[in-house]
Amino acid sequence: MKISSITPWIVKAEGTFFGEFLFVEVQTDEGVTGWGEITTSTRLANRTVASALRHLNDLLVGANPLDIESIWNRTYRNFTYMGSRGAAALCLSGVDIALWDIKGKVLGQPIYELLGGKVREDVLLYTHPDQGKFTTKEGVVEEIMGIVNSGHTALKFDPFPHLNGLQIRRNGYLDGELSRKAERIAAELTALIRETTGPDIELLIDAHGRFNVPTAIRLCNTLEDAGKIDWFEEPVPPESYHALKQVREKINVPISVGERLHTRWEFVPILENRLADYIMPDVTWTGGISELKKISTMAEAYYIPVSPHDASGPINVVAGGHVMITVPNFYRIETSMHDLSCYNRFIETPLDNTGGSLKLTTKPGLGIAMDMDFLRGNIIDGFGRLD
Numbered sequence: 001m002k003i004s005s006i007t008p009w010i011v012k013a014e015g016t017f018f019g020e021f022l023f024v025e026v027q028t029d030e031g032v033t034g035w036g037e038i039t040t041s042t043r044l045a046n047r048t049v050a051s052a053l054r055h056l057n058d059l060l061v062g063a064n065p066l067d068i069e070s071i072w073n074r075t076y077r078n079f080t081y082m083g084s085r086g087a088a089a090l091c092l093s094g095v096d097i098a099l100w101d102i103k104g105k106v107l108g109q110p111i112y113e114l115l116g117g118k119v120r121e122d123v124l125l126y127t128h129p130d131q132g133k134f135t136t137k138e139g140v141v142e143e144i145m146g147i148v149n150s151g152h153t154a155l156k157f158d159p160f161p162h163l164n165g166l167q168i169r170r171n172g173y174l175d176g177e178l179s180r181k182a183e184r185i186a187a188e189l190t191a192l193i194r195e196t197t198g199p200d201i202e203l204l205i206d207a208h209g210r211f212n213v214p215t216a217i218r219l220c221n222t223l224e225d226a227g228k229i230d231w232f233e234e235p236v237p238p239e240s241y242h243a244l245k246q247v248r249e250k251i252n253v254p255i256s257v258g259e260r261l262h263t264r265w266e267f268v269p270i271l272e273n274r275l276a277d278y279i280m281p282d283v284t285w286t287g288g289i290s291e292l293k294k295i296s297t298m299a300e301a302y303y304i305p306v307s308p309h310d311a312s313g314p315i316n317v318v319a320g321g322h323v324m325i326t327v328p329n330f331y332r333i334e335t336s337m338h339d340l341s342c343y344n345r346f347i348e349t350p351l352d353n354t355g356g357s358l359k360l361t362t363k364p365g366l367g368i369a370m371d372m373d374f375l376r377g378n379i380i381d382g383f384g385r386l387d
Contacts, residue, residue: 001106003063004029006095008038008050010383011346011375013313017128017336020380021313021346022046023370024053024094028065032105035370036097037284037319038090039312049090050383056091065102072096072290076263085262089287096288097319097366104365111322111365115293119328122357123321126154126204127338128311137192144196150338152356154202156233157193159186159223160210176212176236183222190227202230209234209260213243217250224253231256231278244275256280259309263287264295271302278331282309283320292323300329307331314343314351318366321358333358345374 009023024036079088129143216235233256236243254277283292310320311334344350348369352359361367
């Protein structure tokens with residue numbers, strides 16, 4: 001069996017946080033096809049990575065798709081001089097997931113069986129509220145109770161408002177500051193959500209890596225007082241481990257980092273220097289199923305729980321689920337919303353996340369089949385196949 005083509009698909013995903021998904025299709029000369037996902041946070045990044053994926057055909061067509069470890073290292077080392085992390089790791093992730101899908105289909109086994117088998121029967125999730133509905137107190141309560149009533153026992157939100165003139169953006173870091181007014185609004189929202197959930201639901205705060213050291217410390221302590229929060233995620237940008245260390249020394253809330261770290265090598269200093277209480281690698285960004293399993297095993301030696309950032313599309317959450325159902329040191333997988341019905345347009349059989357956990361099937365590979373008619377009808381910018 002040989003790889004015959006690698007095709008990036010950028011597909012409309014209306015009603016989702018990202019608005020589009022980036023899937024990866026790997027075809028073989030024996031008719032077995034595997035699927036992966038990469039979906040990034042911006043249109044620019046999606047198109048950059050999708051263009052790079054097309055060029056991987058020059059490297060990988062003709063290779064045996066079952067030689068996953070060999071292909072992983074061969075691809076990774078081809079990017080050495082431009083940097084093997086970042087976009088290179090994303091390309092590698094999508095292909096790696098697709099190769100595991102192929103291997104499972106060839107061997108007639110779900111991926112989790114190939115990774116050592118299950119250590120639990122399902123995969124616990126945490127999710128996000130739709131903060132666009134947070135325009136009134138009643139809207140907040142209704143949205144939060146929808147999550148609680150769905151059976152989820154943890155939720156995550158970003159309470160920090162984007163006020164006029166504020167030098168912080170959703171995906172960027174400028175001055176790292178937050179005004180006292182914005183801090184007060186964040187504290188009031190956090191207190192309201194804690195009052196709504198009661199004491200038994202875990203509240204996770206996402207700072208999106210936007211703050212400088214003193215601001216991050218101040219905000220974390222304020223929200224701890226307001227809502228008894230259970231983690232503070234990405235308090236500072238990912239480039240400085242020193243900044244993360246300074247924050248960690250001055251707060252009492254567990255820290256979670258890792259969605260913007262690529263490959264096991266970027267997690268080594270986090271673990272060795274005790275900089276986080278949870279790590280959250282994304283299977284579609286950090287190096288695929290192969291790498292997520294290795295990172296999880298590394299973290300197990302430090303007794304650090306793994307909680308993957310898998311909040312984009314259906315392949316993202318399912319691929320992470322196949323690894324996490326085999327991992328002892330697992331906390332929860334992230335999903336972007338508690339109602340995953342928006343994913344069902346892309347796949348032939350709906351996902352089951354009833355009761356706040358993902359149930360994996362016994363079907364081979366990832367265990368999902370893509371709806372090819374829907375994909376073909378929603379291709380963006382020519383990324384995909386019409387045949």
